[in-house]
Amino acid sequence: MKMRRLTADGQKSFATWLEQGTGETPPESLLDGDLTEDGLAAEVDESMVFQNRFEFGSYLTNQLATVDFVRLMSIAEDGTWDWLSVVYFSQIRKRAKKTGRFQSVEHFIVTRKGLKGSLAYRQAARTSFELVRFHGSAAKVCLLRAMNTFGDTAEQLASRNYLARNSALFGAAATLYLRGDAVVKGASSYPTPPKKRKKGDRKGYGGLRRLQIQLGRLQLTYDTGDMSSQDLVALLPREFDKHTAAAEAA
């Protein structure tokens, strides 16, 4: 079907419907009714079923290949991403076991003003598209997740756009933690806080969280916004050696 865009009233109506959580499928008026408007010159197949968010992002990247990236990320197109949430709602939604509620609104509707800043990065369709368009297969680090799961890795890498848009970081993460179509175990585990760490405890070392810390340190000395992933990997300290060795062996 031709792509549409939720209107401002459509966005409000969708948010209300999500918060009420009484139905399983959003009202028809949010799909192609008067709460929508004509959208971009592109089409999507609403019957598509995606195995994970990487497939989802790849599909959207193909369908939107001719549309300017800056425009797609702009406020003007927030309604497009919201509408895509409606189209693929049955795949994205998940009800909490305890409360029976859907995920919070920002996972479906682009939310730019949260208490701690923008939450736009949590919108399922937008972030899946953005990461694949920017990083190609390296986006698998974040997106090899079930359609209804945002995931801790995505939260870590997509929440700050200087990380989300850093090609060297994603390239390095793919090199270190991706083996085929699987992320190595423990890649995103939290290091034990220094005060609680016992001698010899290396939990989380060489992992994604520590990679972000290293990037923060390196950017004081390097222009990490424009360096290759190979250069970044070469600058990493020894704690990453086990992953670089495994990557070379694979």
Place this chain on the structure above:
Amino acid sequence: MPRMTRRSNPTGLGEIANKNLQINLLDLGHERQFSLARLELSGRSIPNDARVICVARSGSSSLRYDLGRVDSWDRAPRSLADLDASAPLSFRVLIRPSGSSRLLASAENVRLRDQAQGESLIPIEIADLGQLAWRLDLDGDSGPILLVNRSVYPSAAIAENDAQFVALVLPEAVRQVCESLAEDPDGLEDESDWRFQWVDWLTGLGVQTPPPEQEDALERWCADIVMRFCNRHMFCSTLERQRDAAGEGS
């Protein structure tokens, strides 16, 4: 008494002082734009073809601009529309060789100040805060920023000169800063830490540092500072005079 500095510079990276550069901000209402108007690098051995990179940051969002060669960088205004408008704005200015990502010099945490606003330990910035009137941002490396809702105060100077705003908001902002000082008392002795700048201010109020460690004593320490601060500036007397003057005028 001289204080020991913990800063070192093993990489030989040149530090560009804020006084040696000027970034202009243009607020068009619907969009903010910036331009790098001045950059003085005299006395440094930087090749003419080195690149000038400007990174604008706000909250979790950032934008990177390659402004061209250091001898002829692009001074045209650049859009900041994609940056989070609800958080403080800061810049990094990086100088790198044309063929390498290793930095030659940098200016970190460059903040723009309203020209009409005085120097302050808690600089005020206007921001889009929805229905929130103000918020103290303590997340940055350069110290606290008092964010004020753009729809209430169109400029920082107007907020700073509003007796009601100052009397009702600043004491609470100071209390939050005191709590932050107490969280990392080592920062009070570290020249490179923003907390270091507060030592003289605390001393001027007759307050002892470091802050106490016990929770009860710490609360009293913070409350005592706020009270001394309010007494010094006689906020309530000012409000009283303002109220009386308004009564006479009506």
